[in-house]
Amino acid sequence: LLPADFRRRDLLIENLHALQDRFGGLFRRHLAALAEEMRLAPAEVQEVASFYAHFGLAxxxxxxxxxxxxxxxxxxxxxxxxxxxxxxxxxxxxxxPCMGLCDHAPAALAGKVPVRGADAAKVAAALGPAGAPAMPAEYSYPVLARCLSGELPRDAVLAELDKAGLRGMGGAGFPTARKWRSVAAQDGPRLVVVNADEGEPGTFKDRWFLETAAARVLEGALIAAWAVEADEVYLYLRDEYADLHRILRGMVAQLPGAVPVHLRRGAGAYVCGEESALIESLEGKRGYPRQRPPYVAEVGLFGRPTLVNNVETLYWVGRILAEGAELFTNEGRNGHKGLRTYSVSGRVKEPGVKIAPNGITITELIEEFCGGMEDGHVLAAYLPGGASGGFLPARLTPPLAFGAIEEHGGFIGSAAVVVFSQADDLRAAALGLARFFAHESCGQCTPCRVGTAKSVDLLARPAWDRDLLSDLADVMRDASICGLGQAAPNVWQSLLRHFPEVVK
Ligand code: SF4
Structure with a gap:
């Protein structure tokens, strides 16, 4: 039932999953036994089990x-x-919360099975026994082989990523090669973490990359481990992607090279997409973001220098090294370079993952890549970067690229573009997003814990109190520990700024 080395403290969450998978929930007597076997205080087990939404205590x-x-x-x-x-x-x-199936709305998870375009009949059918996962075709990891053989030296790899201008696609946009160099400069032993915990409402690109090109992502992770001379790789996959877990487990077992890759499951906490919270979770604890400095590049997983990269970033590493930096430098639009993966959902004819020129505008994206708006719908507003990036009105069409949305009070983040039409109630949408942040706040710091709850109360009122909401936004932005509390006010501040007629 439990992994062989289950007494390791960092395996607490894996152990809880194992118990829940076997018994359908977490019973008090099992938690007590687990605490005893792991030599932990019962309260320690309880506090971790109760932190994560996917654990059912009984x-x-x-x-x-x-x-x-x-x-x-x-x-x-x-x-x-x-x-x-x-x-x-x-x-x-x-x-x-969002389960990364936005292009197939409405979506549900029946047990662990994703149901696209869901209705009651499809959900009932999905509750039956799961079929065997379809394993992807064999892959020989050719770019990794070139690195390991010396054909592609480290300096050349880093130079190519620099030339391409590859940045972190999880949302922060930090230059990839610079991050690798800063981890490599730390004293070893070092670790690599693959962040596969995308949870930003509206984002589903990492699911798509893992569904269609998991071997490329794993190859990128192994190249990263080679480049920073890391001893081990940890892949943290959100629990909503249990179907991918089964596939990845098989692939990880057959990976080439000497660096072990450990697959770990999240348990339904959005905040764990934040890299320091993810690391806490990998250590088997509650997903509380850490105060920085020190940064995880210096003191990360198990106290070691740690390189954390997003799934999509690692996917592009292999392709850029295989096809050359021109893959990115030849592309781009409206003054921006490269390719960008947009997760487009909402009122468009063809929602989905769109790999498009970086810097494309919303109207270009909808017309050229999404078949236009749904019949009878006219673009009214959009989220350029998921729940955190704020709303923009149709009349504002900045390039959808890092650094280009900020002057309008938002940001692109992981490029989750949610399209709203005249048929949608933006106030109701904002309230839904505020509820999401209140639900997902880890509760560690007061401005976010209290502020997100207060915002739900204020946004539910018939008239919005502009001054009070703006004060609340200031406090949350200035005093929250992590990006969740700092970005949550974008939801209402963007409506106050761009849609005064809607929120009066
Ligand atoms: Fe937790 Fe919110 Fe504080 Fe982040 S800002 S540490 S999510 S309470």
């Missing part, structure tokens, strides 16, 4: 639901309400 005499269906409340799914009125008895239905 008293010893209680019964747990036969199955849990999670119904997505993300911005694209909220446009297409899902009625699950007549599921079999014993099935529990929970509302849950």
């Amino acid at each position: 008293g010893d005499g209680e019964t747990v639901p036969g199955a849990v269906v999670r119904r997505c409340t993300g911005p694209a799914c909220a446009m297409r309400p899902l009625d699950l009125g007549n599921l079999p008895a014993g099935v529990a239905v929970e509302d849950a």
